Amino acid sequence: xxxxxxxxxxxxxxxxxxxxxxxxxxxxxxxxxxxxxxxxxxxxxxxxxxxxxxxxxxxxxxxxxxxxxxxxxxxxxxxxxxxxxxxxxxxxxxxxxxxxxxxxxxxxxxxxxxxxxxxxxxxxxxx
Amino acid sequence: xxxxxxxxxxxxxxxxxxxxxxxxxxxxxxxxxxxxxxxxxxxxxxxxxxxxxxxxxxxxxxxxxxxxxxxxxxxxxxxxxxxxxxxxxxxxxxxxxxxxxxxxxxxxxxxxxxxxxxxxxxxxxxx
DNA sequence: CGGTATCCGAATTGATACTG
DNA sequence: CAGTATCAATTCGGATACCG
Numbered sequence: 158x159x160x161x162x163x164x165x166x167x168x169x170x171x172x173x174x175x176x177x178x179x180x181x182x183x184x185x186x187x188x189x190x191x192x193x194x195x196x197x198x199x200x201x202x203x204x205x206x207x208x209x210x211x212x213x214x215x216x217x218x219x220x221x222x223x224x225x226x227x228x229x230x231x232x233x234x235x236x237x238x239x240x241x242x243x244x245x246x247x248x249x250x251x252x253x254x255x256x257x258x259x260x261x262x263x264x265x266x267x268x269x270x271x272x273x274x275x276x277x278x279x280x281x282x283x284x
Numbered sequence: 285x286x287x288x289x290x291x292x293x294x295x296x297x298x299x300x301x302x303x304x305x306x307x308x309x310x311x312x313x314x315x316x317x318x319x320x321x322x323x324x325x326x327x328x329x330x331x332x333x334x335x336x337x338x339x340x341x342x343x344x345x346x347x348x349x350x351x352x353x354x355x356x357x358x359x360x361x362x363x364x365x366x367x368x369x370x371x372x373x374x375x376x377x378x379x380x381x382x383x384x385x386x387x388x389x390x391x392x393x394x395x396x397x398x399x400x401x402x403x404x405x406x407x408x409x410x411x
Numbered sequence: 412c413g414g415t416a417t418c419c420g421a422a423t424t425g426a427t428a429c430t431g
Numbered sequence: 432c433a434g435t436a437t438c439a440a441t442t443c444g445g446a447t448a449c450c451g
Binding site for chain 1: 434
């Protein structure tokens with residue numbers, strides 16, 4: 158029940174509706190990680206998002222699941238295993254984010270801002 | 285000095301960098317208004333964004349100016365006049381947001397969420 | 412007209428500890 | 432391993448009030 162209000166309000170336009178779904182400090186990155194790796198476990202995602210807390214990761218993942226972006230599969234094993242992946246909607250959203258990502262790369266380039274590597278795959282590709 | 289920290293940190297990928305620039309409750313809409321009208325004065329923008337306060341509008345406008353998205357032109361007249369328009373970067377960003385907007389429209393459609401009109405131009409176009 | 416300054420409550424994010 | 436619970440800190444957003 159943590160902070161589910163104020164989201165999903167009536168939207169003024171499609172950009173509004175799309176941004177609502179990717180707002181949050183880590184959602185863009187989660188989308189990115191899941192797109193790159195197809196399937197990821199909780200701990201893998203946490204390692205891929207340096208600085209994220211378990212709470213925020215869980216919270217974002219739940220919201221994205223609720224939004225139909227992410228699929229969560231629980232395996233009844235010991236030790237427990239949970240795998241996250243993108244749904245069809247999540248994949249199309251990622252494609253839509255593609256051009257935005259390209260714009261961002263150019264912006265980073267222009268401003269000479271620094272891009273930090275996560276130690277995993279190269280994230281600064283243009284798709 | 286109002287809340288300028290914590291933004292423009294090192295980015296993990298282009299989507300990160302782009303989302304940083306459009307986060308904020310009204311930035312997407314400001315971009316949209318300026319794209320549709322080309323040039324807008326402060327009061328016109330305020331009317332185009334029903335519910336926004338002067339503070340938030342100023343704050344967002346300043347950040348977007350700092351990010352090189354918006355051009356601000358002050359005329360030394362009485363009464364004072366200030367005109368806002370998109371820069372080249374702002375226009376390309378808007379194009380990149382186009383596919384995201386289309387995705388959002390589909391999402392609204394799928395979920396049956398409501399789209400509220402602002403009373404100005406039709407914002408729900410697909411571009 | 413086009414802002415700025417200040418205060419306040421709400422929402423978001425973070426740190427830490429604990430659990431099945 | 433994959434979370435949940437709790438509390439604290441930070442940030443966001445809105446309501447005035449005032450200024451060049």
